[in-house]
Amino acid sequence: MTADRRRPLLVRVLLQPAVAVGLSLPEWDLLLRQARRSNLAGKLAEQMERGGWLGTLPEPVRPHLRSALLLSRRQAQMLGRDVDLLSQTLAGLPGPLILLKGAAYALGGHAPAPGRLFSDIDLLIPPEQLAQCETTLLVHGWDFDEGLDAYDLRYYREWMHELPPLHHRRRGTSLDVHHTLLPPTARTPLDSRALFDAPRPLPSRPGVFVLPPEDMLLHSAAHLFHEGELPNGLRDLFDLDALMREFGAIEGFWQRLVARARRIGLVRPLWLALRYTRQLLDTPYPDALPAELAPPPGPLALRLLDACYQRALRPAHDSCLLPGHAIAETAxxxxxxWLRMPTGLLAQHLARKAWTRMTAMPEAPKPAA
Structure with missing residues (x-):
């Protein structure tokens, strides 16, 4: 690993967990704060337990890590129950129910799963089954989020790659139902039908599938480098690192990954994933791989992307912020x-959202208790 003290403490420890054994209490305090802000406390705790160090750490540190372990493992248990109930609810759909991201990692037993926290279940279904799926869910206790207005609902239905976010009235579970991986209006042409070529069944859950390794990694890359959900950016970068280390051991994986990226249309997100996992996490992969995905961004675009991602893909804690962080996140x-919508639709959408914020009525003050 590159010996670079400029890396945030959390990144150094997650890449070399044994470093944590020699940390002082003030350093542990900083490490735990960075981990919580990055949604990586569970991953840190799992590494400490797996290495056999948890019981040897300073006494004030242990309860925090044990709490993170309990929370992540409880989430995994509840996930299994929720997916079983979902598969029963949607058993009438003829097509496969494909789990994405955190749910797929956990129930598929993949490398990013230990200690990973997530807020919702992501599901992929064929687009022609979307209407039947929505009706069935609404009948069986699911509702759209209350905060969505008529424009938001239209935005999801006409321009996005998923239904409006759903939650279960009784269980409180959140659900995102996707019919493709990128918005239909996106500038990146995507072969959505290819996603249903060969999903992999979960042996213990009939009718429930996950994407094959190549597609799973490509979706993770697209989620981070196309959709721009950066509050969990560092966690998602570690997901990519874990998937590359796991799947890279499979014979012929890298060649199939490049071919699959070209087939589906996700060459650029994969190129960016390779660049920043190597830069920031020393992720191993064949050195010639990025050149097979040519052409790269132009020199000016690449300098701007580097400046932005090298700032945004750090722990979301004040100790880790570099000058220009806010500008990078905004950019x-x-x-x-811009990637999600054509220019005219984007201008209309942003103007509408800005007007909504400006004209929103302030909440009435609550009466004193």
Whole structure:
């Protein structure tokens, strides 16, 4: 690993967990704060337990890590129950129910799963089954989020790659139902039908599938480098690192990954994933791989992307912020919307959202208790 003290403490420890054994209490305090802000406390705790160090750490540190372990493992248990109930609810759909991201990692037993926290279940279904799926979910206790207005609902239905976010009235579970991986209006042409070529069944859950390794990694890359959801950016970068280390051991994986990226249309997100996992996490992969995905971004575009991602893909804690962090996050937010919509639709959408914020009525003060 590159010996670089400029890397945030959390990144250094997650890449070399044994480093944590020699940390002082003030350093542990900083490490735990960085981990919580990055949604990586569970991953840190799992590494400490797996290495056999948890019981040897300073006494004030142990309860925090044990709490993170309990929370992540409880989430995994509840996930299994929720997916079983979902598969029963949607058993009438003829097509496969494909789990994405955190749910797929956990129930598929993949490398990013230990200690990973997530807020919702992501599901992929064929687009022609979307209407039947929505009706069935609404009948069986699911509702759209209350905060969505008529424009938001139209935005999801006409321009996005998923239904409006759903939650279960009784269980409180959140659900995102996707019919493709990128918005239909995105500038990146995507062969959505290819996603249903060969999903992999989960042996213990009939009718429930996950994407094959190549597609799973490509979706993770697209989620981070196309959609621009950066509050969990460092966690998602570690997901990519874990997937590359796991799947890279499979014979012929890298060649199939490049071919699959070209087939689906996700060459650029994969190129960016390779660049920043190597830069920031020393992720191993064949050195010639990025050149097979040519052409890269132009020199000016690449300098701007580096400046932005090298700032945004750090722990979301004050100790880790570099000069220009806020500008970088804003630029990547604008970029994600520019990738998502054509210029005219984007201008209309941003103007509408800005007007809504400006004209929103302030909440009435609550009466004193």
């Amino acid at each position: 990547l937010y604008v970029r994600s919307h």
